[in-house]
Amino acid sequence: MVSRSPEPAVATAAQPAAPAKTHAVVLTLMVTVFLSLLDTQIVATALPRVVSDLGGLDQFAWVTTGYLIGGSAAVPVYGKLGDLLGRKRVLIASTVVFLLGSALCGLAQTMGQLIAYRVVQGIGSGGLFISVLAIIGEMFSPREGARYYGWFSLTFGAASLAGPTLGGLLTELVGWRWVFFVNLPVGAVVLLVLSTLLHLPARRHEAHIDHAGVVLLVLTVVGLNLLTGWAGVTYAWSSPVIVGLAAGSAIAMVLFVLSQRRAVDPVIPLRLFTNRTFTTVVILGFISGFVGLGLINYLVLWLQTVLGLDAEESGLALTAMMLAVVLTSYLSTKVIGHTGSYRWFPALSMAVFAIAAVLFSTAGPSTGTLLAVVYMLLFGIAGGLNAQALSLAARNTASMRDIGAVQGTAALMRQLGTALGVSFFAAVMSGRLGAGLHDRLGTSGVHIDKNGSLAPEVVAELSTPLRVELAGVYADSLRVVFYAVIPMVLIGLVVSLFLKDVKLAGGHAPTEPETSSAAEPAGSVTRGDS
Secondary structure (H helix, E strand, C coil), X not given: CECCCCCCCCCCCCCCCCHHHHHHHXXXXXXXXXXXXXXXXXXXXXXXXXXXXXXXXXXXXXXXXXXXXXXHHHHHHHHHHHHHHCHHHHHHHHHHHHHHHHHHHHHCCCHHHHHHHHHHHHHXXXXXXXXXXXXXXXXXXXXXXXXXXXXXXXXXXXXXXXXXXXXXXXXXXXXXXXXXXXXXXXXXXXXXXXXXXXXXXXCCCCECCCHHHHHHHHHHHHHHHHHHHHECXXXXXXXXXXXXXXXXXXXXXHHHHHHHHHXXXXXXXXXXXXXXXXHHHHHHHHHHHHHHHCCHHHHHHHHHXXXXXXXXXXXXXXXXXXXXXXXXXXXXXXXXXXXXXXCHHHHHHHHXXXXXXXXXXXXXXXXXXXXXXXXXXXXXXXHHHHHCHHHHHHHHCCXXXXXXXXXXXXXXXXXXXXXXXXXXXXXXXXXXXXXXXHHHCHHHCCCCCCCCCCCHHHHHCCCHHHHHHHHHHXXXXXXXXXXXXXHHHHHHHHHHCCCCCCCCCCXXXXXXXXXXXXXXXCCCCCCCCC
């Protein structure tokens, strides 16, 4: 337990901040998010040089996986700590952790060290992202904040586009270590600006840190991420490692839920789920992550194996899809901010997802490249329609004391949906692919390995007729993946119809939502520090 002075929460009356100062603070917050998102992209192009210097080719995937797992586990914890201890303090602390991890990554001498330091960096990254979301929610009412949530979409697009290019340039010009060191000067400016200009209401109450809940939640999230990453890929589904991870994750999850019922200040307050809108948003976020993000790798695989596009061509198609996500997300927040209503965006998103999945399930090697890109754009539009709409809907349900917990829980469920989606689609495809290869190519004497796949050198030696057969096998296998998407998004469509038409709260302070208890007024950039 961390004791603070026992007076009740206090917040002074809101005074509108100067627009220039407000924009400077929000821009700095977006730069902070940019750093968090950039490091999921920038490292990829540097990894071959990292492996060349440090070795550990069999471990290099963990450079990315460790970062993502650290961030996933940290998101809900930082969100709750911000509610308890003050969001500015938590943001600055997580920035320091992120910069420390970046510095250590740049100094790493072995692959093992680099992976461990990437976990530290990821833990800081999770705090950056969720703290900025919560701070925007505290500075502005939901309707005012809609315009700034749109900035998240633009920031995501900028990071996605700049990451690979910037990583390649830094690696070639000054070495791969500067992929990490570049965060330090930018982070220092961020700390200076936020320390000087960002002011939020002080938290003046006794804060109880739910240590047991934090530990159990981290164990659950890490266990589920490892399970979904390893099952059917690194280890067989029936292996002791996977069975043990599944059992351990399930036990940790049950114990976590039980602990939340007893905790004074739970990490994820179960009372949040009494709000129908919040529960609906969490379910839709999980489905959106499962389908929208979990399916991306399989869309690229479809382009390369079914249509025969090379890496550069499929990369351009993926970039076009991501731009559709960004632009649709940004425009949807503009409309939501203008109308104050988010209700129909998630339903429209699920409907477009279903249409895109049906179209891909009917496509094959004869489908033209242009038509396939149109199908991918539909996936992008579907993802963009709910990307920020769900965040705004979640924010609209939160009292001032629960903004971090609400946003952290919603973000966590989307991330878990992504992890489970990747694993689920891999399992669906691998079974069908192995059978298809044996049935259509095995009889021609083509060597199929024990994992039910073809080695690259085998594919390179296939004759033209066999390449056509191979494209057909992949088309049939991926068709099953798209079939699996359709019922998921139809469930999402039905769930989205239960969203209540609750207008976004306006003015300079959020109004109380449906089920929240008393809350402090919204923050301002001109108040006492927190």
